Amino acid sequence: GQQVMQIPQYQHVQEGEDFTTYCNSSTTLSNIQWYKQRPGGHPVFLIQLVKSGEVKKQKRLTFQFGEAKKNSSLHITATQTTDVGTYFCADTKPDSWGKLQFGAGTQVVVTP
Amino acid sequence: EPEVTQTPSHQVTQMGQEVILRCVPISNHLYFYWYRQILGQKVEFLVSFYNNEISEKSEIFDDQFSVERPDGSNFTLKIRSTKLEDSAMYFCASSPFEFPAGQKVEKLFFGSGTQLSVL
Numbered sequence: 001g002q003q004v005m006q007i008p009q010y011q012h013v014q015e016g017e018d019f020t021t022y023c024n025s026s027t028t029l030s031n032i033q034w035y036k037q038r039p040g041g042h043p044v045f046l047i048q049l050v051k052s053g054e055v056k057k058q059k060r061l062t063f064q065f066g067e068a069k070k071n072s073s074l075h076i077t078a079t080q081t082t083d084v085g086t087y088f089c090a091d092t093k094p095d096s097w098g099k100l101q102f103g104a105g106t107q108v109v110v111t112p
Numbered sequence: 113e114p115e116v117t118q119t120p121s122h123q124v125t126q127m128g129q130e131v132i133l134r135c136v137p138i139s140n141h142l143y144f145y146w147y148r149q150i151l152g153q154k155v156e157f158l159v160s161f162y163n164n165e166i167s168e169k170s171e172i173f174d175d176q177f178s179v180e181r182p183d184g185s186n187f188t189l190k191i192r193s194t195k196l197e198d199s200a201m202y203f204c205a206s207s208p209f210e211f212p213a214g215q216k217v218e219k220l221f222f223g224s225g226t227q228l229s230v231l
Contacts, residue, residue, distance in 0.1 A: 033218070042203055042222040043155060088155065098143050098207050098218045099168050102155040 004029075004091050006103035013079045013110050021106040023072040023089035031092045032065055032072040033100065038085040046074075048092075081110050114138040116223035118204050124229045125194055133189040133226045135204030143167070144187045145205040145220065146179065155203065161187065194230045201225045 005024045013019045023032065031050045035043040047056055049065035049072060056063045060083075062075040076083055086107045090100040117136045125131050137144050146158040160167040161179055178190045187206075191198055205220040 031218075042224050043220075044222070045219050048217055048219065090155075092218050096160070096168050097162070097209070097216070098145050098160050098205070098220055099157050099170075100147075100155075100218070100220065101157070104154045 004089060004101055004103040006089060006106055008106055009104065011106055011108045013083075013108060015079055015081060015110055015112050017079055018075065018077045019079060019108070020073055020075045021087055021108075023074075023103055025070050025091065028069050029065075029072070029091050030094045032069075033090045033092060034063060034072075034074055035088045035090060035102075036085050037088065037105070041085070043088060046087075079108075079110050081112060084108060084110050114221075116204055116206055116221050118202075118223035118226050120226060121224065122227045122229070124231065127196060127230055128193050130190065130192050131194060131228065133191070133202050133204075133228070135187045135189070135223055136185050137187055137204065137206030138208075138221055139185070140208065141206035141221070142209045143207045144181070145207075146189045147203045147205060147222070148172075148200040149203065149225075150200045158189075158202075191228075194228075196230050199228055199230045201227050 007022050011019050033048045034046040037043045047063050052069050053067045054065040060077045064073045086105040088102050088105045090102045093099050119134045144161040147155050149155045157170050159169040159173045176192050180188050203225045204223045207220045
């Protein structure tokens with residue numbers, strides 16, 4: 001089946017720096033969602049992207065959906081310690097509801 | 113803000129035993145799910161439930177697993193004859209049925225999970 005690949009697997013970031021995590025697929029994605037999971041916590045919905053080339057911002061977070069809908073990225077500016085956690089992208093299916101295929105996630109560690 | 117609640121937070125069981133994981137989805141949500149996450153791995157879909165029946169299930173969700181909505185608020189996952197490889201964090205989730213501006217948005221709300229350890 002379709003695999004959603006995320007890179008990097010780990011990201012160590014100095015507080016105040018920017019970083020980007022990527023989500024790639026060999027086939028066209030339906031919609032892409034991003035979730036954040038704090039250490040020991042549960043996934044929390046961040047955003048859903050639908051349209052080719054779509055860009056959405058949430059404060060310091062910028063989400064993009066590729067023109068071919070085969071990749072997506074999450075860019076965080078001026079990283080804070082509260083950004084610690086694992087960021088997952090998830091592909092949705094057009095003919096189902098809530099059956100998400102998660103990527104392996106990018107684990108982010110922030111150094112003060 | 114409404115939350116999905118799960119009990120227990122931790123469950124330890126002997127291999128071969130049956131366990132029931134319990135969830136109370138958000139009250140006005142229509143879709144309910146079980147996902148699991150083996151330590152350090154990605155979140156995996158198990159089953160979705162809508163209108164009192166299973167909507168979809170993954171290859172993981174075999175005859176060992178069953179779900180039930182015994183009343184108007186609870187949603188349970190039963191695992192029969194547990195195996196060592198069933199050890200994982202099991203997340204319940206629910207979602208409303210939303211089409212803002214004609215676009216479906218499958219926003220899942222996850223509970224805090226039940227950590228199942230099979231010994």
